[in-house]
Amino acid sequence: MAxxxxxxxxxxxxxxxxxxxxxxxLASLGLLAVLCLIGLAAPFLSGEKPxxxxxxxxxxxxxxxxxxxxxxxxxxxxxxxxxNDHAIMPLLPHSPERSNLMDMLKAPSKEHLLGTDDRGRDVxxxxxxxxxxxxxxxxxxMGLAVFIGVIAGALAGFYxxxxxxxxxxxxEVVLCFPTFILILSLIAFLEPSIYNIMIAxxxxxxxxxxxxxxxxxxxxxxADFATAARATGLSDFRIIFRHLLPNALAPVLVTATFGVAGxxxxxxxxxxxxxxxxxxxxxxxxxxxxxxxxxxxxxxLVMFPGLAIFLTVTAFNLAGEGLRDAMDPRLRQ
Amino acid sequence: xxxxxxxxxxxxxxxxxxxxxGLAKAVDDVSFDIVSGKTLxxxxxxxxxKSVTALSIMGLVxxxxxxxxxxxxxxxxNDLLTMPExxxxxxxxxxxxxxxxxxxxxxxxVFRIGYQLSAVIRLHRGLNKSDARTEAIRLLEQVGIPAxxxxxxxxxxxxxxxxxxxxxxxxxxxxxxxxxxxDEPTTALDVTVQAQIxxxxxxxxxxxxxxxxxxxxxxxxxxxxxxxxxxMYAGRKVEQAPVAELFKAPRHPYTMGLFAALPSLKQAxxxxxxxxxxxxxxxxxxxxxxxxxxxxYVQDRCMKDIPPLEFLSGxxxxxACWEHENLVKSKETLLAEQLExxxxxxx
Numbered sequence: 001m002a003x004x005x006x007x008x009x010x011x012x013x014x015x016x017x018x019x020x021x022x023x024x025x026l027a028s029l030g031l032l033a034v035l036c037l038i039g040l041a042a043p044f045l046s047g048e049k050p051x052x053x054x055x056x057x058x059x060x061x062x063x064x065x066x067x068x069x070x071x072x073x074x075x076x077x078x079x080x081x082x083x084n085d086h087a088i089m090p091l092l093p094h095s096p097e098r099s100n101l102m103d104m105l106k107a108p109s110k111e112h113l114l115g116t117d118d119r120g121r122d123v124x125x126x127x128x129x130x131x132x133x134x135x136x137x138x139x140x141x142m143g144l145a146v147f148i149g150v151i152a153g154a155l156a157g158f159y160x161x162x163x164x165x166x167x168x169x170x171x172e173v174v175l176c177f178p179t180f181i182l183i184l185s186l187i188a189f190l191e192p193s194i195y196n197i198m199i200a201x202x203x204x205x206x207x208x209x210x211x212x213x214x215x216x217x218x219x220x221x222x223a224d225f226a227t228a229a230r231a232t233g234l235s236d237f238r239i240i241f242r243h244l245l246p247n248a249l250a251p252v253l254v255t256a257t258f259g260v261a262g263x264x265x266x267x268x269x270x271x272x273x274x275x276x277x278x279x280x281x282x283x284x285x286x287x288x289x290x291x292x293x294x295x296x297x298x299x300x301l302v303m304f305p306g307l308a309i310f311l312t313v314t315a316f317n318l319a320g321e322g323l324r325d326a327m328d329p330r331l332r333q
Numbered sequence: 334x335x336x337x338x339x340x341x342x343x344x345x346x347x348x349x350x351x352x353x354x355g356l357a358k359a360v361d362d363v364s365f366d367i368v369s370g371k372t373l374x375x376x377x378x379x380x381x382x383k384s385v386t387a388l389s390i391m392g393l394v395x396x397x398x399x400x401x402x403x404x405x406x407x408x409x410x411n412d413l414l415t416m417p418e419x420x421x422x423x424x425x426x427x428x429x430x431x432x433x434x435x436x437x438x439x440x441x442x443v444f445r446i447g448y449q450l451s452a453v454i455r456l457h458r459g460l461n462k463s464d465a466r467t468e469a470i471r472l473l474e475q476v477g478i479p480a481x482x483x484x485x486x487x488x489x490x491x492x493x494x495x496x497x498x499x500x501x502x503x504x505x506x507x508x509x510x511x512x513x514x515x516d517e518p519t520t521a522l523d524v525t526v527q528a529q530i531x532x533x534x535x536x537x538x539x540x541x542x543x544x545x546x547x548x549x550x551x552x553x554x555x556x557x558x559x560x561x562x563x564x565m566y567a568g569r570k571v572e573q574a575p576v577a578e579l580f581k582a583p584r585h586p587y588t589m590g591l592f593a594a595l596p597s598l599k600q601a602x603x604x605x606x607x608x609x610x611x612x613x614x615x616x617x618x619x620x621x622x623x624x625x626x627x628x629x630y631v632q633d634r635c636m637k638d639i640p641p642l643e644f645l646s647g648x649x650x651x652x653a654c655w656e657h658e659n660l661v662k663s664k665e666t667l668l669a670e671q672l673e674x675x676x677x678x679x680x
Contacts, residue, residue: 011443161397224438231391231433232453232504233426242452246443 018326025322028315046092094122115300126282138264144202149209157217216248257320339366347402357615374559382568430505436497440489447485472503495526567623574650
């Protein structure tokens with residue numbers, strides 16, 4: 001390798017350089033970053049509680065995210081600042097959860113940019129807060145799946161023999177379940193909460209990761225540098241997780257990216273069926289659920305949350321594809 | 334060589350492998366001593382059990398299919414084979430370290446050279462991160478890598494084979510080992526680099542007084558670097574001698590064949606001697622002497638009984654052959670015979 005400037009370039013450097021050349025993937029990654037920001041900044045973008053409040057001479061910073069004792073009993077619903085008060089409101093002064101029966105099923109207007117649902121809740125506000133749910137569920141559920149999958153796969157591939165056999169049988173059993181039905185029944189037994197959904201999705205998605213990692217480890221364990229690492233006296237644990245695992249992570253990252261898209265879709269589907277995040281928490285699937293009774297005229301209840309799901313899932317898939325291509329030396333540009 | 338000199342003693346080592354074709358006796362009843370400050374070379378064709386011997390000493394034979402079938406490996410009097418794994422790990426890479434045949438694949442591709450070196454230094458010597466890095470740079474300098482301050486942050490793919498082998502040696506030397514096992518350290522390198530690496534090993538040995546177990550199939554390397562030589566064939570030790578003695582007067586037909594197959598500077602020849610056939614698969618070693626199906630001097634007795642290693646009286650030259658006292662044929666005679674029968678390609 002000609003290296004005149006002598007600058008050490010790691011694998012991820014090279015991958016990033018390749019990734020940057022793929023415009024669709026880069027745009028998707030940008031969109032995902034924006035979605036993450038929206039999720040994180042949801043209380044500042046939309047809500048009924050002000051960002052800054054000066055009430056009777058007392059100042060409150062960020063009452064929208066910090067629970068002040070004095071403000072516990074305060075009802076911000078329809079609240080207007082008095083002459084001595086001052087408040088800075090979020091961009092969109094609608095709570096995602098406040099129903100208003102006077103404003104039921106309103107079409108998009110200046111007041112409600114994306115209309116309202118069948119309880120008069122602002123759809124844009126709910127989509128913004130739903131981003132939080134979707135991104136969290138997607139990333140945490142897949143994170144759990146990757147965590148379990150990597151450990152199981154690494155142990156199975158590295159040790160082989162009886163360990164491999166047992167883990168493979170478990171993987172096969174989990175893969176045999178119809179995933180969605182399994183999640184539905186898990187949710188039915190557990191309390192409906194966002195955490196249980198993440199756990200349920202994570203517990204059904206790890207076998208894919210495990211099989212991938214196992215395959216990588218079967219290849220890696222007989223690599224010369226694995227023997228060399230053993231010859232230096234490192235323990236199995238360090239060899240597996242410090243030396244071999246980084247060599248197997250690239251394909252895992254690709255699978256994880258696709259997996260996040262899948263997890264988001266699963267969460268939306270669960271919410272659509274009413275098994276998802278418990279109401280009144282906003283979720284994209286839950287908004288879609290509202291639409292099914294009013295689909296004949298309330299296009300905004302179908303289009304906007306549907307678009308949000310579509311864009312997010314597509315962005316994850318495109319980013320994953322870009323990552324996969326960027327890592328493949330045969331597709332170097 | 335007396336018992337007390339030997340830092341590492343391999344006694345009747347037997348390493349077998351369980352395969353579908355049966356038990357493969359890859360190393361069968363092999364013994365030798367490694368002495369501090371000296372180099373012991375193990376030579377033989379591919380598949381003779383040289384590398385398995387090295388891996389057995391390191392405890393790196395995968396089990397299963399590997400099987401410790403017997404023998405002892407005594408390091409400073411303690412048997413490595415019966416030692417608990419944790420104790421063994423403390424010796425591995427610290428007191429006994431190893432360099433491998435393929436430098437290009439023996440370094441982890443995702444980590445910088447410096448990181449891999451410091452990992453070993455930190456593990457065995459308990460240095461902190463920055464001290465370990467300084468030490469890594471010092472080691473790289475010692476093995477002759479130019480600009481070690483920059484090279485320490487290289488990834489393996491940025492180095493050439495010779496450089497990587499130097500880095501591997503630096504890693505093996507990180508903890509000042511008492512025994513260094515070099516498994517064909519120069520096979521993957523080109524000839525000029527080969528000479529440099531061997532020179533480096535010699536220098537480091539005279540500085541540090543460590544023992545080297547040099548595994549090779551290159552008799553030229555043996556002649557220049559070894560003090561003593563063990564010749565292995567089909568998992569057994571067939572001959573053992575100080576290097577000068579062995580090169581002057583090889584006594585086992587296999588060793589004689591190896592020397593006869595070397596091109597000579599004195600006489601220009603078109604044809605070289607060939608030992609007929611190949612090393613048999615480890616599951617199909619013949620009964621009796623394992624060389625009997627390729628040996629030009631084979632007798633009835635060779636087909637039945639395994640010859641023991643006998644030392645020529647008053648010397649350190651041992652040979653495992655029933656007929657070694659009757660063997661006088663020179664290289665020239667061997668070649669002439671082979672040319673007569675037209676049997677040049679081992680058919």
